[in-house]
Amino acid sequence: MGVLPDDLACFAVHVAARELDNAYRPALRELGLTYPQYMTMLVLWDRDPQTVKELGAALRFDSGTLSPLLKRLEAAGFVTRERSTTDERSVLVRLTTRGRKLEERGKDLVAKVFSTFHYSDRDAEHLHEEMRKLVAALDEHAAEFGRGARG
Amino acid sequence: MGVLPDDLACFAVHVAARELDNAYRPALRELGLTYPQYMTMLVLWDRDPQTVKELGAALRFDSGTLSPLLKRLEAAGFVTRERSTTDERSVLVRLTTRGRKLEERGKDLVAKVFSTFHYSDRDAEHLHEEMRKLVAALDEHAAEFGRGARG
DNA sequence: CACATTTTAGTTGTGTACAACTAAGTTGCT
DNA sequence: AGCAACTTAGTTGTACACAACTAAAATGTG
Numbered sequence: 001m002g003v004l005p006d007d008l009a010c011f012a013v014h015v016a017a018r019e020l021d022n023a024y025r026p027a028l029r030e031l032g033l034t035y036p037q038y039m040t041m042l043v044l045w046d047r048d049p050q051t052v053k054e055l056g057a058a059l060r061f062d063s064g065t066l067s068p069l070l071k072r073l074e075a076a077g078f079v080t081r082e083r084s085t086t087d088e089r090s091v092l093v094r095l096t097t098r099g100r101k102l103e104e105r106g107k108d109l110v111a112k113v114f115s116t117f118h119y120s121d122r123d124a125e126h127l128h129e130e131m132r133k134l135v136a137a138l139d140e141h142a143a144e145f146g147r148g149a150r151g
Numbered sequence: 152m153g154v155l156p157d158d159l160a161c162f163a164v165h166v167a168a169r170e171l172d173n174a175y176r177p178a179l180r181e182l183g184l185t186y187p188q189y190m191t192m193l194v195l196w197d198r199d200p201q202t203v204k205e206l207g208a209a210l211r212f213d214s215g216t217l218s219p220l221l222k223r224l225e226a227a228g229f230v231t232r233e234r235s236t237t238d239e240r241s242v243l244v245r246l247t248t249r250g251r252k253l254e255e256r257g258k259d260l261v262a263k264v265f266s267t268f269h270y271s272d273r274d275a276e277h278l279h280e281e282m283r284k285l286v287a288a289l290d291e292h293a294a295e296f297g298r299g300a301r302g
Numbered sequence: 303c304a305c306a307t308t309t310t311a312g313t314t315g316t317g318t319a320c321a322a323c324t325a326a327g328t329t330g331c332t
Numbered sequence: 333a334g335c336a337a338c339t340t341a342g343t344t345g346t347a348c349a350c351a352a353c354t355a356a357a358a359t360g361t362g
Contacts, residue, residue: 002197002254005190005210008261009275010171012282014186015211017168018319019289020161025320026296035165036348039156046153052311059156060166065349067312072347089310089357103153110159117292123284124160130281131163133274138170141268145177169349176350187318203341216319218342223317240327240340 013134027113031106036061037073038106044079045103049094051084078102164285178264182257187212188224189257195230196254200245202235229253 005011021035028038036059043058044050050058056066070093073079078099084090114124156162172186179189187210194209195201201209207217221244224230229250235241265275 003193003258003261004197005193009279009282010175010261010265011190012279012286013164013171014168016282016285016289017165018211019286019293020164022320023289023292023296024161034347039162042154042156046155053309060169061348062350063311064313064351069348087310087358091311107154110154110161114161116296117288119285119288127281127285128160128163130278131160131167134167134270134278135163135170137268137270138167138174141174142170145174145267173350185317204339212318213320214341215321215343220318238328238340242341 023117024109024113027109031102031109032076033106036065036069038109040066040069040073041078041099041102041106044093044095044099045106048100049092051090051092053090055093073099174268175260175264178260182253182260183227184257187216187220189260191217191220191224192229192250192253192257195244195246195250196257199251200243202241202243204241206244224250 024035024038028035031038033041039059040055043055052063052066052070055070056062059066061069070079070081074081077096080094080096081091082094084092119127175186175189179186182189184192190210191206194206203214203217203221206221207213210217212220221230221232225232228247231245231247232242233245235243270278
């Protein structure tokens with residue numbers, strides 16, 4: 001009769017995101033990281049240091065999410081935070097030796113976890129393409145109707 | 152050089168879920184609901200009353216998520232909660248008149264929001280199919296490696 | 303230079319999510 | 333009947349995620 005969550009694509013996206021989180025959790029637990037923290041470390045392993053703003057752009061997190069997350073990474077000893085000397089509004093996030101060393105164990109974790117559920121590279125790429133299409137549509141929607149709207 | 156979040160399908164799923172949330176937020180705000188609360192109301196509009204366990208199965212929420220959510224729906228005057236008389240472990244969640252009346256305004260909200268970003272019915276069905284495939288793989292993975300593992 | 307505007311991080315408050323646990327009720331087995 | 337095992341909700345603690353706000357520093361304009 002009525003529409004149920006299971007009938008909705010948007011609900012399925014939410015379920016998939018949560019279950020992906022759950023699938024990664026055991027492996028990440030051994031690194032002492034959550035999934036968003038792991039994504040943050042990936043960005044820093046690629047380039048170090050980076051400002052909070054740059055990290056936020058790469059992760060699509062605002063400061064309300066990123067600031068406390070970085071404080072936890074700092075408390076865990078993976079990063080340091082220091083005001084930029086050239087622009088004192090910015091904060092530079094920098095890997096510690098411990099944080100840099102974690103890359104060895106964290107590097108191929110995604111591929112390892114993804115391979116445990118039966119998802120080939122082709123499947124993953126197909127999934128990725130579908131997500132890119134959805135996110136592009138949502139970004140366009142946000143630009144039109146979102147907070148930055150022009151009327 | 153390194154792998155970045157944008158290279159990962161799993162990250163794209165998370166981004167999509169969050170941006171879907173943001174896309175629904177303005178419309179849901181007018182109903183006084185969050186997205187998970189709206190999903191809960193959909194389940195109740197379809198069948199009323201239902202136990203917390205049944206709602207949890209339909210929404211894939213555990214009691215730690217659902218109990219406080221239902222308390223907020225109760226505080227907002229959309230549902231009542233009462234112990235089942237036949238099995239006093241169970242709690243029956245029942246729509247109030249106000250909760251039932253909300254269906255008129257909430258019924259076609261999904262279709263309305265989805266149509267504002269350029270997603271045809273065919274696009275949505277394609278997306279849904281891709282998500283079903285991923286969730287099925289994750290469910291299988293959870294059954295094998297998750298908490299209920301048999302070894 | 304003076305000062306409004308913008309940029310950058312952080313804080314507070316609300317609401318998911320999940321792990322680990324508790325309390326109470328029911329069922330199954332002998 | 334008696335009691336262990338299980339089921340059902342709820343609670344506590346941690347961690348995202350976003351809105352709304354604040355504080356401080358930089359930028360732009362007359």
